Amino acid sequence: MRILAVGAGGVGSAAALIAARRDFFDLFVIADYDLGRAETAAAKTSDDRFVAAKIDASSAEAVAALCREHEITHVFNAVDPRFVMPVFDGAAAAGAHYLDMAMSLSKPHPVSPYEETGVKLGDEQFAVAGQWEAADRLALVGIGVEPGLSDIFAKYAAEHLFSRIDEIGVRDGANLVVEGYDFAPSFSVWTTIEECLNPPVIYERDRGWYTTEPFAEPEVFDFPGGIGPVECVHVEHEEVLLIPRWVEARKVTFKYGLGTEFIDVLKTLRKLGLDKTDPVRVKGVDVSPRDVVAAVLPDPATLGDRMTGKTCAGTWVTGTGKDGNPREVYLYHLVDNEWSMREYGAQAVVWQTAVNPIVALELLATGTWTGSGVLGPEAFDPVPFLDKLVEYGSPWELQER
Numbered sequence: 001m002r003i004l005a006v007g008a009g010g011v012g013s014a015a016a017l018i019a020a021r022r023d024f025f026d027l028f029v030i031a032d033y034d035l036g037r038a039e040t041a042a043a044k045t046s047d048d049r050f051v052a053a054k055i056d057a058s059s060a061e062a063v064a065a066l067c068r069e070h071e072i073t074h075v076f077n078a079v080d081p082r083f084v085m086p087v088f089d090g091a092a093a094a095g096a097h098y099l100d101m102a103m104s105l106s107k108p109h110p111v112s113p114y115e116e117t118g119v120k121l122g123d124e125q126f127a128v129a130g131q132w133e134a135a136d137r138l139a140l141v142g143i144g145v146e147p148g149l150s151d152i153f154a155k156y157a158a159e160h161l162f163s164r165i166d167e168i169g170v171r172d173g174a175n176l177v178v179e180g181y182d183f184a185p186s187f188s189v190w191t192t193i194e195e196c197l198n199p200p201v202i203y204e205r206d207r208g209w210y211t212t213e214p215f216a217e218p219e220v221f222d223f224p225g226g227i228g229p230v231e232c233v234h235v236e237h238e239e240v241l242l243i244p245r246w247v248e249a250r251k252v253t254f255k256y257g258l259g260t261e262f263i264d265v266l267k268t269l270r271k272l273g274l275d276k277t278d279p280v281r282v283k284g285v286d287v288s289p290r291d292v293v294a295a296v297l298p299d300p301a302t303l304g305d306r307m308t309g310k311t312c313a314g315t316w317v318t319g320t321g322k323d324g325n326p327r328e329v330y331l332y333h334l335v336d337n338e339w340s341m342r343e344y345g346a347q348a349v350v351w352q353t354a355v356n357p358i359v360a361l362e363l364l365a366t367g368t369w370t371g372s373g374v375l376g377p378e379a380f381d382p383v384p385f386l387d388k389l390v391e392y393g394s395p396w397e398l399q400e401r
Contacts, residue, residue: 001025001365002071004096006057006087007078008032009188010301010350011101011144013041015078017344018351018358018392020045024365029070031055044345057083063090072096074364076357080190081105082277085124088139092128097137097364099357101144102191103238106198109211113199117209120201121241125374133373140360143377145313145333146172146254147238148356149389149396153315153331154239156382158247161329165249165319170239171330173223173230173257174311176337176348178303183265186303186311186349189294193275196258196266200234203244203252215263219255223312224399225334230257246378249319269293304347307337311348316401328401335394343393359388 001024005012008030016030031053032038038052053070056062057079063086067075075091077084077100084104091098103122110118125141132139142148150170158165178184185192199211215233222229232255243252258266269275274293279286314332321327337348344351360377363369369380377385386396 001361002027002029002073003076003361004029004031004063004067004070004072004074005076005078006031006055006063006083008034008038008041008052009078010299010347011354012078013044013301014344014346014350014354015076015358016041016045016050017346018355019361020047020050022358022362024362025049027051027070029053029066029072031066033057058086060086060090060093063087064093067091067094067096074099074361076361077101078354080188081194082190088125091139092132092135092137095135095137098139099143099360100141101148101353101357103141103147103241105194106236108199114211114213117201117211120209121236121238129374136372138364138371139374140364140371141374141376142238142242143357143360144353145356146170147242148377149333150239150313150315151242151377152382152385153396154243154247154249154317155378155380156386157315157317157329157331158249159382161321162317162319162327163322163324165247165317167251167253167316167318168243168247168249169252169316170237170254170314171221171223171232171257171316172255172313173221173227173232174309174349175227176307176309176311179306179308181298181303181306183261184298184300184303185262186300186307186347187353188300189297190290193266193269193290193293195237196235196256197270197275198236200236200254201240202234203240205244205250209241215258217255221255221257221316223257224330224332224397225310225312227310227312231259232257233263242376243378245376300347301350304337304341304345307347309348310334310336311352313352330399330401331396332399333389333394333396355389355392355394359385359392362388
């Protein structure tokens, strides 16, 4: 296996450090628009299988050319979702397999954005699934932690825990604190704005996919690991678009524990138009308001040594158990920032995201997972993945509720 990782930010760099401890690949090219950042990420592994390269992720031709130069077999997309399609198309053009952690972007319904879906997350990728299948190439989409591990939890619950599922609800919460900052998102603020301010999608078997207002239907969810109760709200996320394609459930939702202050900041950005991506003219220069917000906030990858607490990603499932009795469970993955910094030098949120595509790549390298076309994590056997996660030293857990 010869891997091209596009993006040497927090997740891409953490993924390289995780992969460096494994032996399933021959080459790992870390590519970024900033060659120095890619070189730093490669050097931190102290492993000659890792090399750095410069790339323009907005150019499918550039992605394809780098694939051909290094005889890449698998492209791992670790950049913002606005670059999904050029990286996806570039991998296809080069005849490589493809993995990402976020899918092609959505576009709200032009008339009823808070009732009906427009272009859904992943629609552009699923539209060409037949081409990938005909080429006998795999595009494994949404294989981070959320989406990714959360989807695998859903498939595991359906196959091993339940005879009927009423609701699959992905729930994400944390008690992370960053010392010295009033506002410091622990993940890409560009992505955070995108998923939190777009119309959230909900799935119901009898209704299909539909949307609602951002931050709708707040609920308090009690997270394990000492995190405790956190208010969670609807946000747009890929699981709701992926899970119903492979897992039978009456309802699928995603709610994120953002906190009142975070929600207020996002609402203010929207009111001021600072969530917009279209450039505006400022003193003779065209700038994207959202890019300005991202530029003035700290890089999430650099916050680990100032961060304390834990992050929890998981899937809450209700329905009828295999024994015919009502059952409610929460399958989850907990990462303590102190542990991830000590073991890998990576803060908890980016490490938790990065470990899952590396596990998936290893399963593909060994032939444990096989497939072609555009597939979500739910299309594969969840047990080898969950076993491998334990082998990587980061076990998952199941809580009866």
